Amino acid sequence: MLVNNAFLLKRAFEGKYAVGAFNANNLEQIQGIIAGAEEENSPVILQASQGAISYAGLDVIAAIVLNIAKETNIPVSLHLDHGMSFEQNVKCLRAGFSSLMFDGSTLPFEENAAITKKVVEMAHPVGVSVEGELGRVAGTENKLTIDEINALLTQPDQAAEFTKLTGVDALAVAVGSVHRMRTQVANLDINRIREIRKAISIPLVLHGSSGVTDDSIKMAIREGLCKINVATALNMAFTQGMATALRAKPDEIDPRKILGVSRDEVKKVVKQKIRVFGSNGKA
Numbered sequence: 001m002l003v004n005n006a007f008l009l010k011r012a013f014e015g016k017y018a019v020g021a022f023n024a025n026n027l028e029q030i031q032g033i034i035a036g037a038e039e040e041n042s043p044v045i046l047q048a049s050q051g052a053i054s055y056a057g058l059d060v061i062a063a064i065v066l067n068i069a070k071e072t073n074i075p076v077s078l079h080l081d082h083g084m085s086f087e088q089n090v091k092c093l094r095a096g097f098s099s100l101m102f103d104g105s106t107l108p109f110e111e112n113a114a115i116t117k118k119v120v121e122m123a124h125p126v127g128v129s130v131e132g133e134l135g136r137v138a139g140t141e142n143k144l145t146i147d148e149i150n151a152l153l154t155q156p157d158q159a160a161e162f163t164k165l166t167g168v169d170a171l172a173v174a175v176g177s178v179h180r181m182r183t184q185v186a187n188l189d190i191n192r193i194r195e196i197r198k199a200i201s202i203p204l205v206l207h208g209s210s211g212v213t214d215d216s217i218k219m220a221i222r223e224g225l226c227k228i229n230v231a232t233a234l235n236m237a238f239t240q241g242m243a244t245a246l247r248a249k250p251d252e253i254d255p256r257k258i259l260g261v262s263r264d265e266v267k268k269v270v271k272q273k274i275r276v277f278g279s280n281g282k283a
């Protein structure tokens with residue numbers, strides 16, 4: 001069934017686990033994610049970035065996920081990841097997404113808060129939830145130094161003000177992770193998460209989780225992290241699946257025989273992440 005993030009994250013917050021928010025760009029990634037969540041009997045957030053939307057098509061992604069959500073017994077939310085404009089959020093709302101995100105993390109505080117508030121005012125009357133972002137989770141391509149990453153971390157007092165001003169359902173916080181890391185070596189600033197949690201009571205969201213150690217993620221969940229975004233680890237699994245299939249049979253031309261392996265690899269990673277997040281059995 002289709003639900004929104006607010007519903008899933010409230011249950012996660014109370015149950016002290018986190019819901020995986022897995023990025024997908026194509027049919028097989030979506031199928032792998034849903035199959036992994038089904039096998040673990042876990043709620044799941046299927047999220048599409050603007051890049052995924054321009055690659056696959058907004059209505060195509062929505063049609064696939066909404067149809068799967070209708071058929072499956074696990075709760076599924078369809079979420080816009082890193083919506084960079086108000087207009088993108090409007091389009092996703094219209095396409096049937098159950099959850100939105102305005103990412104104004106590169107904007108001045110007031111502008112970020114003002115646009116996020118507008119998205120909330122549009123979404124809430126029709127039961128759609130909204131994630132905001134304060135502080136900035138950079139990407140590996142930004143090649144930031146540790147000091148530069150630290151300068152972008154979320155300030156607890158600002159998080160409190162932002163939450164009050166906007167009415168968001170969940171807040172993405174910068175607490176030491178970096179997008180698109182290929183190895184799990186980063187540790188989160190647990191103390192900062194604790195301080196943010198003292199300042200606000202809405203669910204916290206982790207971006208850039210592919211590079212964070214499992215132990216650090218588990219600690220952060222105990223401090224109130226409820227939604228964990230995973231993209232790079234799934235992309236790696238998907239492409240490695242293709243490579244494995246083609247290595248085993250270099251003259252294979254049936255895409256199903258190649259992408260089917262990718263789909264299984266995605267499913268395995270999703271299952272493993274769900275167990276780390278503790279959402280298995282929570283559907």
Ligand code: G3H
Binds near residue numbers: 178181207231232
């Ligand atoms: O919004 C998507 C995520 O933050 C994914 O980050 O690619 O580092 O796993 P990741």
Ligand code: ZN
Binds near residue numbers: 137207229
């Ligand atoms: Zn992200």
